[in-house]
Amino acid sequence: MLSFRADHARARDAVLTKVSEEMIEETGLTSIQSRVTDQDEYLARPDLGRQISDETEARIRDECTLNPDVQILVCDGLSSTAVEKNVPNLLAMLVDGLEERGFEVGTPLFVKFGRVDVMDEIGKTLGATSVVNLIGERPGLHTAESLSAYLVYEPHPDKPTAKKSVISNIHVDGLPAVEAGAQIIDLVERMHDQRGSGIDLD
Amino acid sequence: MSQTTPPTLTSVGIDIGTTTTQVIVSELTVNRSGIGAVTVDIGETTVVYRGAIHETPLVDRHTLDTDAVRELVESELEAAGYSASAIDSGAVIVTGESSYKENAEELVNHIATHTGEFVVAAAGPELEAVLAGKGSGAAAWATKSHETVLNVDVGGGTTNMCLFSGDDVVETRCLDVGGRLLRFDETGQVTHISEPAERLIEIRGLDIAVGTRPTDTERRRLATAMTELLFDTIEGPPLSSVTDSFTIGSSEYTGKTVDTVVFSGGVGRLISKREETNDESEFAFGDFGVILAAAIRQEIDRRSLRVRHPDEDIRATVVGVGTQTTSFSGATTHIDESLLPLRNLPVVEGSTITADHDYATIVSELQGCFEQGCELYELDETSPFVLSLPSISPLDYGRIKALARALGDVYEQYFTSECPRIVLTRQNCGKALGQQLHSASNANTPLVVVDEVVASDGDYLDIGEALGSGQTVPVVVKSLAFGS
Incomplete structure (x- = not known):
């Protein structure tokens, strides 16, 4: 029972605390926000977490690299802890590794109150060929530090979820962040080779 | 996820030395532990059969007579009551002339057709030094006590030293000093002098030659000269130019302070036994070992060096190999x-x-x-x-x-x-x-x-062809098992 309460407390912390400004700054992420305005709305209105406002659209069109091969997003999702623990390592590895293989990587964005599918709208707005979304997983009873990477080729809001690829369980006792980075790089390459993601991949 | 390994393996150890060859059959228990990266440890080692000591069959100085060795192995296995198919794994360890190595691999191909995983290890002076330290218990003591332990294996032709610190092999040092550099007949007449001994005799201007009966003083002076080389090496740099010229290969000397010294090897045994020597027994082995051991012992006493008795004074013999058909990578x-x-x-x-x-x-x-x-x-x-x-x-x-x-x-x-x-x-x-x-x-x-996958110094590895989407490979870790 005590262990359950401890897990529950960790889960609450992970869900309710925010990703720190320092981390966003140190990792060189450009910060934007979904249509959600506060934590309660984030939990109550998942639909708003998948959208960005017209102003935000205009802003990213203005500030970000357009038509990149790969657009990387980081969302706090349901675990800010997961983002804090894994993203600094993963992001650096990912950007270096993708560029080394000749991909043009877009301006990495941090999406406050972002849900998984926000990647479709942002990817379409920026004209990205593929999008990688690193998002904190719903905390479980084992760890609150687990991150997932969702990947999509040719993002579009109408694309079914089955066409997304996912690498999950990224945390220190699961798939270490650096190894996840290496897997994502290989997966992006496969997606671009085969021009698809999710169920479209061999 | 992984193939199962039998709890007990029947393993053969074939020890091919410069002069002798021995076949040993043992039962090994393999322990596995860990989730993810599986660690393999050889648990118990039981020697179930120890063959006779044969003279190593050679075609010439550099080539093993593989047919003769194979026959020898087959007849020993028969004597032990094992058929080739009952053998799960084995190790061939070749010491002395490293040029036997290629030859030994050919030998294994002959023997291993019907048996399990085999490993061929050619032990140069450095590996011999490590093996000696494992056999004498110096390595185990270093691990247990967290001390820095120097194993000094004084053999017939060479002295191989290995420094162990905690779990690590720090370095090895090898020297042309040994008990068989001089041979005597039972009357004390010199029958053979090897090159290093010849050189030392010349440097020291001693009156020792083949066919003569050197005086007690001359013999002791030679033994003292060898002992000086030995202790110069134990202490490390700066080495005298003479010691340097008797050093084999690139010996290493770190700044680590040696806590304890273990003497092993044929001469090492004579040192630890502290037998009273007299003129009759000096030539009991037909060589210089007894005299050399006495000189070394004297020097140990003079320096009040911390010496630990070896568990076994002969070289650690390879009794086989524990294999682990690991889970995939x-x-x-x-x-x-x-x-x-x-x-x-x-x-x-x-x-x-x-x-x-x-x-x-x-x-x-x-x-x-x-x-x-x-x-x-x-x-x-x-x-x-x-x-x-x-x-x-x-x-x-x-x-x-x-x-x-x-x-x-x-x-x-x-x-x-x-x-x-x-x-x-x-x-x-x-x-x-x-x-x-x-x-x-x-x-x-x-x-x-x-x-x-976890493997350690001294293990051997097989990596098979990739499975599935080419992401995983089967890995076999083979650990040599040592007995005494």
């Missing part, structure tokens, strides 16, 4: 598939990479490992071997990158670009390290990075 590896399968690769263990290691410290650690590995296994710049990295902590991008860059550079320093880089990691980071190592290496350099 982790699902994420980085592999040039054209290299597979790879067999019987010696394992060189790297050091743990911790948070305070930067590029420069990793480079110097790796250089140390590579140099030790090259000497132990007599690797040249094209020999493939496995570098096993025990732990990288913390597992972050900067560290992986620094490690890969250091690996790339150090490999390039010691090995040709065509020589495959084969790296094992304990943690799940094979793909990450592989990608980084690929960037840090020549584009044509073949790479195999396998994760979640």
Whole structure:
């Protein structure tokens, strides 16, 4: 029972605390926000977490690299802890590794109150060929530090979820962040080779 | 996920020395532990059959008579009551002339057709030094007591020293000093003098020659001269130029203070037994061993050196090999598939990479490992071997990158670009390290990075062809088992 309460407390912390400004700054992420305005709305209105406002659209069109091969997003999702623990390592590895293989990587964005599918709208707005979304997983009873990477080729809001690829369980006792980075790089390459993601991949 | 390993393995150890060959059959218990990276330990070793000591059959000084050795092995197995098919694994260890090695591999192909996993190990002076220290219990004592223990194996032709500190082999030092450098008949007449002894006699201006009966004083002066070389080496630099000229290979001397010394080997046994010697027994073995042992003992007493008795005074004999058909590697590896399968690769263990290691410290650690590995296994710049990295902590991008860059550079320093880089990691980071190592290496350099497998110094590894989508490979870790 005590262990359950401890897990529950960790889960609450992970869900309710925010990703720190320092981390966003140190990792060189450009910060934007979904249509959600506060934590309660984030939990109550998942639909708003998948959208960005017209102003935000205009802003990213203005500030970000357009038509990149790969657009990387980081969302706090349901675990800010997961983002804090894994993203600094993963992001650096990912950007270096993708560029080394000749991909043009877009301006990495941090999406406050972002849900998984926000990647479709942002990817379409920026004209990205593929999008990688690193998002904190719903905390479980084992760890609150687990991150997932969702990947999509040719993002579009109408694309079914089955066409997304996912690498999950990224945390220190699961798939270490650096190894996840290496897997994502290989997966992006496969997606671009085969021009698809999710169920479209061999 | 993994194939099961029988709880007990029947293993043969074939020990081919310069002069003698022996076959030993033993039952080994293999313990496995760990989730993910499986660690293999040889539990109990029971020698069930110890064959007679045969003279090593040779065609000439450099070539084994493989047919004769095979017959010898077959007849010994028969005598032991085992058929070839009942043997799960085995090890052939060749000491002395390293040029037997190629020959010995051919031998194994003969023997191993109907048996399990075999390992051929050619032991140069450095590996002999390590084996001696394992056999005498010096290694175990260093682990247990956390002391720095120097094993001094004084044999017939050479003295091989190995410094153990905690779990690590620190260095080896080899010297042309031994009990059989001079031979006598029972009357004390010199029948043979080997080159190093001849040289020492000349340097010291002693009156000892073949066909003569040197006086007690002359013999003692020679023994003292040898003892001085020995202690000069034990103490480390600065070495006298004479000691230097009797040093074999590139002996190493770190600044570590030796806590305890263990004397093993034929002469070592005479030192520890502290028998009273008199003129009759001096020539009991027809050599210089008794006299040399007495001189060494005297020097030990004079210096009040901390000496620990060896558990076994003869060389650690290989009794077989425990094999572990491991679970497959982790699902994420980085592999040039054209290299597979790879067999019987010696394992060189790297050091743990911790948070305070930067590029420069990793480079110097790796250089140390590579140099030790090259000497132990007599690797040249094209020999493939496995570098096993025990732990990288913390597992972050900067560290992986620094490690890969250091690996790339150090490999390039010691090995040709065509020589495959084969790296094992304990943690799940094979793909990450592989990608980084690929960037840090020549584009044509073949790479195999396998994760979640643990192997240690002295193990041998087989890596099979990739399975499934080419991401996992079967790995067999073979650990030599030593008995006494």
